[in-house]
Amino acid sequence: MPEKPQTTHYSIIDRNGFAVSTTYTLNGWFGAKVVGGETGIVMNDEMDDFSIKPGTPNMFGIPGSRANAIAPGKTPLSSMSPTILSRNGAPVMVIGSPGGSRIPTIVLSVVLGVVDYGLDIQKAIDLPRLHEQWIPETVEVESGAVSPDVAHTLEQEGYRFAPHAPWGIPEGILVGAPSLGATDAKAGYYGGYDRRHPGGAAVGVP
Numbered sequence: 001m002p003e004k005p006q007t008t009h010y011s012i013i014d015r016n017g018f019a020v021s022t023t024y025t026l027n028g029w030f031g032a033k034v035v036g037g038e039t040g041i042v043m044n045d046e047m048d049d050f051s052i053k054p055g056t057p058n059m060f061g062i063p064g065s066r067a068n069a070i071a072p073g074k075t076p077l078s079s080m081s082p083t084i085l086s087r088n089g090a091p092v093m094v095i096g097s098p099g100g101s102r103i104p105t106i107v108l109s110v111v112l113g114v115v116d117y118g119l120d121i122q123k124a125i126d127l128p129r130l131h132e133q134w135i136p137e138t139v140e141v142e143s144g145a146v147s148p149d150v151a152h153t154l155e156q157e158g159y160r161f162a163p164h165a166p167w168g169i170p171e172g173i174l175v176g177a178p179s180l181g182a183t184d185a186k187a188g189y190y191g192g193y194d195r196r197h198p199g200g201a202a203v204g205v206p
Helices: 100-115 121-126 148-156
Strands: 007-013 019-025 083-087 090-095 139-141 161-163 171-175 189-193
Touching (some): 007 090, 007 171, 019 090, 090 100, 121 189
Parallel strands (some): 139 161
Antiparallel strands (some): 007 019, 083 090
16 A cells, blocks of 8 residues: 555665655645646645634644734745754754644654653654644544553543544654664664554665
8 A cells, every 4th residue: 555645754864974854745635636737746735734714723623823824925834843853963863754733743752752761763653642732622542542540530630532543654763773872782774664554664775
């Protein structure tokens, strides 16, 4: 099964340490379904990322505001979060994902898994996900993301949870070792990809 027809992300680093994190999108369902002349380029439908009316949600449920109103020369809001972490001016981690309004929580989950919990890049990408975007207030959770005890405690605080099918396809690279704290691994580049969906891969070229 091929990759999805909306947003794609790729993370790249070469042998000289030049890193690229790229998220590009048609927005939804092959964008505008229009090809620009004979270029083969499919045009996006990013107008949905503008606010057509204050308070009216877009396809991801994000309510629009007057500040994001359609106007000449403006760029619409975006959740795309291609990310490169560096140390002393050199890249340490490259990460990003498709996923619409869920992209920031996907990327944050992977970064926290690597930086705060010492996971290797693949285990960090494999972490079960949860997502909350203010409106709607329901917290979306993948299976296993929140234990029943934790969910019960948070529900007493007013949180509401809803199960959700897996989302996003993060692709990431760690530089130097499979995890930040590893000291006995062979120096190199270590990739991880989202195994929830087809179309992803971690590939090294000698």
